[in-house]
Amino acid sequence: MSRPNDGTLDRREVVAALMRDPQDLLVVTGLGAATYDVGITGDRPENFYLWGAMGGSAMIGLGIALAQPRRRVLVITGDGEMLMGMGALATIAAAGAPNLAIAVLDNARYGETGSQYSHTGHSTDLAQVAAACGWTRTITARSMTEVEALRPRLRTENLFAVVRISAEEKPRFLPPRDGAYLTTRFRRALGIPLG
Amino acid sequence: MDNPTWQLGVYAALKAAKISQIGYVPDAGHAHLIQAAHDDPDIQAVVLTTEEEGIALSAGAWLGGQRAVVLMQSSGVGNCINMLSLPLNCRMPFLTLVTMRGEWGEFNPWQVPMGTAAGPVLTAAGVHVRRADSPDDVAEIVAASAALAFDSQVPVAVLLSQRLIGAKVFVK
Numbered sequence: 288m289s290r291p292n293d294g295t296l297d298r299r300e301v302v303a304a305l306m307r308d309p310q311d312l313l314v315v316t317g318l319g320a321a322t323y324d325v326g327i328t329g330d331r332p333e334n335f336y337l338w339g340a341m342g343g344s345a346m347i348g349l350g351i352a353l354a355q356p357r358r359r360v361l362v363i364t365g366d367g368e369m370l371m372g373m374g375a376l377a378t379i380a381a382a383g384a385p386n387l388a389i390a391v392l393d394n395a396r397y398g399e400t401g402s403q404y405s406h407t408g409h410s411t412d413l414a415q416v417a418a419a420c421g422w423t424r425t426i427t428a429r430s431m432t433e434v435e436a437l438r439p440r441l442r443t444e445n446l447f448a449v450v451r452i453s454a455e456e457k458p459r460f461l462p463p464r465d466g467a468y469l470t471t472r473f474r475r476a477l478g479i480p481l482g
Numbered sequence: 483m484d485n486p487t488w489q490l491g492v493y494a495a496l497k498a499a500k501i502s503q504i505g506y507v508p509d510a511g512h513a514h515l516i517q518a519a520h521d522d523p524d525i526q527a528v529v530l531t532t533e534e535e536g537i538a539l540s541a542g543a544w545l546g547g548q549r550a551v552v553l554m555q556s557s558g559v560g561n562c563i564n565m566l567s568l569p570l571n572c573r574m575p576f577l578t579l580v581t582m583r584g585e586w587g588e589f590n591p592w593q594v595p596m597g598t599a600a601g602p603v604l605t606a607a608g609v610h611v612r613r614a615d616s617p618d619d620v621a622e623i624v625a626a627s628a629a630l631a632f633d634s635q636v637p638v639a640v641l642l643s644q645r646l647i648g649a650k651v652f653v654k
Contacts, residue, residue, distance in 0.1 A: 315542075335545060340568040343538035347568075350542020350550065353503055353526050358546075372538075374531030382528045466571035470545060479547040 293408075294451025296431065298392055301450050302363065303328055304434050305390060305441065312442060313351055313473075317344040317364025319399045321392055325363055326462030332476040338464045342372030345389055349379050352387035355477065359386050359442050366393040366407045373416060376447070380421030388441040389417075394454045402454060417447035427451065488646070489514040491621030492579070496551055499628035501577075502526065503543045503550035505536035511581030511647040512553040533558035534565035537576060544574045549632055552578040556600040556641070557593060566607045569637045576609075576637035577628055586644035601641060609637040615646055 302324035306314070314334045316322040321344075322336040337344055348362035369376075369391045379387065395408030407413060414425040427449045428434050440446050463469060471481075493515055496504075504519040505528045506512060519527035530536050536552030543550035554562075559580060569576040583590070584597020604611050612627050614620040624640055631638040 339571070340538065340541075340565055342534070343541070343565055343568060346535045346538030347542040347545065349528070350503065350539040350544075350548075351546040352542070353528075354543050354546025354548035372535070375535055375538075377531050378528065378535055382526070466568075467573040470572040470574060473545050474547065477545075477547055 293395060294393065294429065294453055296429070296434065296450060296452045297455070298324055298394070298452040299327065299457055300431065301392065301434050301452055304431065305361075305363065305438055307438065309333070311358065313355065313358055313360045313477075315344050315348045315351070315360070315362045315364075317341075317362070317368035319365055319368065320457070321364045321368070322462060323457070323460040324392065327460035330462050332472040334462070335469055335473050336462050336464070337368075338466075341368055342375075344368055345372055345375040345379060348387050348389065349375070349382060349384055352384040353382070356386060358477075360384075360388070361441055362387070362389045364389070364391055365398070366391055366395060366413065367397045367405050369413055370406050370411070373413075376417045376420040376422065380417075385445045388444060388446045388448070390437070390441055390448045390450060392452050393449050394452045396454050398454070398456060402456075412449075414447065414449045422447045425449075486514075486617060488617040488620045492624050493518045495621045495625040495628065498625065499577075499632065500549050501551050501628070502548045503528065503539065504553065505530050505539045505550060506553035507531075507533050507536075507555065507558050509553070509555040509581045511555070511642060512579070515553060515579075533561045536578070537562055537565040537568055540576050541568050541572065541574055549575070550577075551628075552576075554578060554580055556580055556582045556584060557596045559600040559604060559639075560596050563603060563607050566609060566637060570608045573635050575631040575635050577631040578637075578639045579624065579642060580639055581642050581647055582644045584644070588644065597644070604639045609639050611639050611641065613641045613643060615643045617646060620646065 306328040540550040584593035
């Protein structure tokens with residue numbers, strides 16, 4: 288059955304395009320497939336993968352962005368994770384963080400738990416939610432051409448992007464999941480002295 | 483707005499602990515701190531839609547080399563529990579100041595359940611819980627709790643008792 292928000296893009300191709308030549312981009316990934324998608328593009332200390340704390344990725348991105356105003360922060364997450372932390376869209380818009388962007392890989396499903404339809408598969412348009420929360424730049428990408436155009440914008444603008452991906456499940460790729468290790472190497476990459 | 487001396491002491495303790503981000507869901511008991519944070523050019527004050535956002539904000543601040551504190555009311559503690567896995571797994575500091583409701587001359591029965599549960603559920607979730615009952619030692623307790631959180635990298639909650647803050651008075 289086709290749903291209004293069903294996408295066609297290959298999630299691994301999308302994330303490979305977004306992460307190509309990442310330079311010093313600081314990346315936070317939402318738990319589940321977004322973590323695997325970013326991990327498989329090449330593990331790096333500037334990637335902070337969530338394996339839990341569902342709903343927290345955007346706010347972690349905000350905390351980093353406020354602390355590191357001269358660095359770019361990109362949150363890559365799924366529709367379910369973003370829905371759980373949807374209030375963060377209002378919080379981030381109110382706080383203002385020009386160096387933060389969010390890309391939601393929207394397959395309209397909870398892929399980790401049996402592909403149940405999420406709210407974006409029923410009625411919710413997250414880009415419109417972000418706009419209503421006060422994000423002045425929102426976009427929905429449905430083709431790889433549009434994804435390629437997103438790549439530089441996600442590294443220069445305070446942009447909220449929804450990418451309509453297909454619901455096809457991919458082989459899992461498991462990047463590191465030791466939170467203390469991920470934290471220490473991320474801080475070290477920023478040159479923060481050990482406590 | 484009341485501006486008791488102990489609130490000035492708490493703000494000074496947070497500044498001495500090098501806090502630079504303050505996330506909050508408003509409470510009357512935190513009103514002075516919230517205003518002071520917004521007036522302070524060295525502090526980024528972030529209004530939250532729900533308390534667990536503050537835990538994720540604090541984690542991001544730490545990843546970026548800053549220190550954060552979260553201000554909430556006891557009713558917000560219940561919103562935080564799963565997100566507390568973040569600082570625990572990542573061996574990150576977390577500091578929150580919790581104004582207590584439902585424990586001292588409470589008028590509103592809806593405040594009583596989380597007021598009663600706040601301390602035990604925080605403890606069960608792995609948070610070190612401290613409690614301030616007297617205006618004379620609240621600043622010292624906040625200072626020591628900040629040191630525990632940031633030097634030993636553990637989550638710490640300071641419960642500011644309803645007796646300290648003053649029970650909310652409802653006038654018909």
